[in-house]
Amino acid sequence: MQTGEMIETWKRWEGQLINGQFLLGEYLGGSGQSAVFVTEVGGAERNKAAIKLVPADLENAESRLARWRRLAKLSHPHLLRMFGMGRCELGNTEFVYLVMEHADENLSQILPHRALTQAEAQELLQSVVDVLIYLHKQGLVHGHVKPANIMAVKEQLKISCDGVVAAGERRVSAHTTVYDAPEISIGSLSPASDVWSLGVTMVEALSQRAPVGREKLFLPNTVPPHFADIARHCLVRDPQSRWTLQVIAAQLQSSRETRGATTADEFVAGDAQTSKSSRRYVLPVIAVVVLLVGMLAGPRLLRKQPRPQPSQAASESNSSANNIQPSPPPVKSEPERTSSNGIVPGSVLHQVLPAVSQSARNTIEGKVRVRVKLAVDQSGNVTEASFLSPGPSKYFARLAMEASRDWKFTPPQIDSQPVSSEWVLKFAFGPTATEVYPTQQSPSSQ
Structure with a gap:
């Protein structure tokens, strides 16, 4: 850990x-x-x-x-x-x-915030199955299929390969994970081992939760039926009884043909819940329509995207997969106030969330809280950042500080003129997500 x-x-x-x-x-x-x-x-x-x-x-x-x-x-x-x-x-x-x-992002950074749509999962899984078939034909086994090893490099899905081994080798590891097939602890790696890992990854990608259970695995009920059927045939404890990758590929293709053309609504995640800001977190397209979105990543994932009007949404989705956008994680700010003393309060213009690895999140119990004080000039840029409370962890404190320096604000106004301000960002790091509560400290509009 x-x-x-x-x-x-x-x-x-x-x-x-x-x-x-x-x-x-x-x-x-x-x-x-x-x-x-x-x-x-x-x-x-x-x-x-x-x-x-x-x-x-x-x-x-x-x-x-x-x-x-x-x-x-x-x-x-x-x-x-x-x-x-x-x-x-x-x-x-x-x-x-x-x-x-160098990978821009990986799937494990996305799933704490949203599951993939059926269309996204379809394209992603077909690419993963394709590369696994290639490896197996070379007499190799990936051995580490999981969200953290499914990556985006520019506009293409990539699978890590530094851990690939010859089929029949034994895993040298002190422990196993939910992604590891049951036989690994007592036997060797085989193509069927990758099928098990693919099944776990499929379930997690579509539901944000891995299957659970000892003798029999139980799937979250949010997994669409066709994918659930594939997953059940991947997660059979007897490796000889699992579906082969060729069968899985055929099932995925059948599902694609049955579902037909995907509607634009499938690609727009939570449009009704998008924040007041028109800024979205967007990652490059993988394969044809898969969108890997890293909600926790730094400024490299930020793109200015004008929010589409309802009448434009369908046509934009069909014309370019690059416009596929999920709603960003909400920044929980105070409601706007009507000033009684001529001061118009500022607002958050551009937010950056800390890039926290899931392995680091797994160490959290409850919340890790960090408070950062920002000095902001009249242009809305952060000029100084300091801790009000760094919290118990140097690691999370550092991430909060690095992210804070890249925030931008719409400056408050006094007598219709922009002025400098002070803000406090309250970070709450949890096992699955990070919340930020920004508050303008000065000038006070009270």
């Missing part, structure tokens, strides 16, 4: 240069056994990439590097590309590293 202390340990390496070639940029995430950082590749035109560090003493380093080199030769449009690998040393610790494509 990832903790704030573990993150701080890895973050110490930010800014270090690997073998005089790869600069360790922002720490993206990891565990006690590995860490991923932003880096760059290329010549004169540098491109963003990701670099994974694994301590060389965790297993035979040469065996890991040899496996990565074999996997780098794989070629499929939905596999995350590998650019290079090798050995390095940081401090007194030896590592092996892998440089690969």
